[in-house]
Amino acid sequence: MGPKATNAITIALILVSFAIALYLYFSPSFPDVMASHWNYKGEVNGTMPKLWGLFLLPSLMLVLYLLFLVIPLIDPLRANIAKFRDYFDLFIAAITLFMLYIYVLTILWSLGLTFDMNMALVPALALLFYFMGALMENTKRNWFIGLRTPWTLSSDEVWEKTNRRTGFLFKLCGLISLVGLLWRDYTLLFVIIPVLFVAAYGTIYSYLLFNEQFGKSKIKRGKK
Numbered sequence: 610m611g612p613k614a615t616n617a618i619t620i621a622l623i624l625v626s627f628a629i630a631l632y633l634y635f636s637p638s639f640p641d642v643m644a645s646h647w648n649y650k651g652e653v654n655g656t657m658p659k660l661w662g663l664f665l666l667p668s669l670m671l672v673l674y675l676l677f678l679v680i681p682l683i684d685p686l687r688a689n690i691a692k693f694r695d696y697f698d699l700f701i702a703a704i705t706l707f708m709l710y711i712y713v714l715t716i717l718w719s720l721g722l723t724f725d726m727n728m729a730l731v732p733a734l735a736l737l738f739y740f741m742g743a744l745m746e747n748t749k750r751n752w753f754i755g756l757r758t759p760w761t762l763s764s765d766e767v768w769e770k771t772n773r774r775t776g777f778l779f780k781l782c783g784l785i786s787l788v789g790l791l792w793r794d795y796t797l798l799f800v801i802i803p804v805l806f807v808a809a810y811g812t813i814y815s816y817l818l819f820n821e822q823f824g825k826s827k828i829k830r831g832k833k
Contacts, residue, residue: 615698616617619674619726622705626667626712632665633716643719649797651727653718662719663721666712671706677701677741689749696747697754703740707733734800757809760819767818775811782807787801 616792633639643662646655657665681690690697710733713725748755750768755761756775761768782803789799 613694615695615702619698619702619705622702622709623667623670623674626670627664629712629716630663630667631743640719644715645809647726649727651725657793661720662715666690666708666715670708673708674701674705684751684753686749686751689751690754692749693744693747696744700740700744703737707737725793728790728793731790731796735783735786738779738786738804742776742779742781742783745772745779748772756808756815758812760815764819764822766822767815770818771815774809774814778810779804802813823824 639659641659642656643659644653644655645652645657645662648654656662677697681687681694684690711730714729718724718726745755748768750762750765752762755768755772758771761771780799785803786800789796792799
């Protein structure tokens, strides 16, 4: 799928979300108050007026899309972003679809269809983790996208090795989160803990790689 196709899909998803918002806002059967937040047990603990509830997520989708368009223009290493732009565009479409999915879930709940929100979110999160992992595996050094630490930003080799490994681990996070569906009371733990582990592991791994690389170059200079 080319960049034009993925961009067209992203724009279409955003337009669909605004169309849904407009239709439901003027629908007399839609409630004036919407569920807007769920706790870790999947229970509603926050609401908002339908104006905000219907238009907040579509607006966030639009703002996020515009931000993603700006990033390649302002990054000092924009030439590197061009090298993995197809994966970047695909991830933008994936995260937009993820937000639209959440939006539809909140609407269905407000229309009276009750379900376990955590259980409904996990499959979508698993898919998003997979796309995130695929993006990270193919990134080149830049200031906005990928695992950015002082050590990855200082070395192309450390960047590529770190992001390839953490990208693969993010894909595993998606699979592990699906396993959490088997234990309803601990579903979110199967999502949060693996991601925190990968973030910490990637940071430490990049530090060790950089020190290994720097140590070797220091030894070579010493021999000279």
